[in-house]
Amino acid sequence: MMRALKSFGAFWYDFVIGDDWQVAAIVVAALAVTALLTHVAGVNAWWLLPLSAFAALAWSLHRATARKSR
Amino acid sequence: MTALPLILTVFVACAVEAVEALTIVLAAGLTREWRSTFQGMAAALVVLAAIVAVLGPTITLLPLTALRLVVGALLAIFGLQWLRKAILRASGYKALHDEASAYLREVAAAKAAPVSSRRGVSDWYAFTLAFKGVLLEGLEVVFIVITFGVSQGNLGAAVIGAALAVAVVAGTGIAVRAPLARVPENAMKFAVGIMLTSFGTFWGAEGAGVTWPGNDAALLVLIPAVALVSLGYAARLRRGRRAGEVPGSGGPAAAAPAPATESEEVTGR
Numbered sequence: 108m109m110r111a112l113k114s115f116g117a118f119w120y121d122f123v124i125g126d127d128w129q130v131a132a133i134v135v136a137a138l139a140v141t142a143l144l145t146h147v148a149g150v151n152a153w154w155l156l157p158l159s160a161f162a163a164l165a166w167s168l169h170r171a172t173a174r175k176s177r
Numbered sequence: 178m179t180a181l182p183l184i185l186t187v188f189v190a191c192a193v194e195a196v197e198a199l200t201i202v203l204a205a206g207l208t209r210e211w212r213s214t215f216q217g218m219a220a221a222l223v224v225l226a227a228i229v230a231v232l233g234p235t236i237t238l239l240p241l242t243a244l245r246l247v248v249g250a251l252l253a254i255f256g257l258q259w260l261r262k263a264i265l266r267a268s269g270y271k272a273l274h275d276e277a278s279a280y281l282r283e284v285a286a287a288k289a290a291p292v293s294s295r296r297g298v299s300d301w302y303a304f305t306l307a308f309k310g311v312l313l314e315g316l317e318v319v320f321i322v323i324t325f326g327v328s329q330g331n332l333g334a335a336v337i338g339a340a341l342a343v344a345v346v347a348g349t350g351i352a353v354r355a356p357l358a359r360v361p362e363n364a365m366k367f368a369v370g371i372m373l374t375s376f377g378t379f380w381g382a383e384g385a386g387v388t389w390p391g392n393d394a395a396l397l398v399l400i401p402a403v404a405l406v407s408l409g410y411a412a413r414l415r416r417g418r419r420a421g422e423v424p425g426s427g428g429p430a431a432a433a434p435a436p437a438t439e440s441e442e443v444t445g446r
Contacts, residue, residue, distance in 0.1 A: 122317075125255075126262075134253050134257070135250060141386070145387050
């Protein structure tokens with residue numbers, strides 16, 4: 108039972124998060140900050156999520172290629 | 178957004194998944210036997226239909242803002258993972274996904290597996306191979322159809338895009354009876370990654386409360402921007418890799434591209 112649950116969880120983790128969990132973490136954090144800036148500070152922070160996505164991609168690529176070059 | 182870009186986006190995304198499912202189904206059917214393969218496909222389609230029947234109406238109950246926040250986050254994460262792999266492949270850091278060699282691997286495994294009948298299925302291996310292949314690739318199709326269709330309020334157009342993709346790939350597969358090795362898979366995955374990331378970013382930010390300059394027209398800037406940045410990353414990595422390739426050095430950067438990982442075989446990305 109536990110094994111089935113573990114492999115079910117592992118499948119959905121692979122399906123949604125994929126190889127690099129930090130990309131998912133950056134996207135979620137950027138969305139949270141965007142919501143805070145918009146609703147609390149009154150700043151229309153439309154630029155934050157695209158910039159965070161570009162940064163997350165660059166960071167993930169850097170880590171992947173640095174690992175392979177080592 | 179009109180229906181045509183939505184149909185095209187879903188079509189390309191689903192065609193990539195359908196090509197991968199076709200490779201597995203052909204390997205099972207041609208190497209083992211077609212009856213059990215079709216049973217496996219049918220069982221997977223029933224499970225997928227049940228998932229759509231449960232998820233579709235549940236998701237439409239969510240308020241649009243919450244829906245766009247959740248769907249946007251998922252699409253952006255999903256899209257960035259597609260882009261990451263497509264860029265690594267385009268720059269030579271990861272081996273290109275090759276349907277012909279994927280087919281040969283499946284055929285070799287299918288030939289080696291013993292024949293056993295279970296639960297009314299004459300060849301259990303062919304059944305499970307086809308079931309898993311169609312279910313796993315189909316889940317991505319379902320995910321893309323539901324997220325794009327519901328967020329745009331046009332589930333019908335998304336379903337049309339997916340159905341067209343499956344019909345075109347299945348029809349071509351039946352005609353050639355071979356894996357579709359000439360499909361430019363990495364270019365298609367690159368394009369899908371750009372679209373998923375762009376729409377995910379757009380809807381996610383909207384769900385978080387922002388108003389995009391120009392409203393929907395912002396997508397006309399966002400999509401090319403994501404494409405340009407991604408192509409720029411790929412070009413930069415390719416240059417860096419070539420610069421490290423000194424003949425005979427055997428340096429780390431000159432190493433062969435990494436093969437497909439197990440998670441890639443599972444998710445198909």
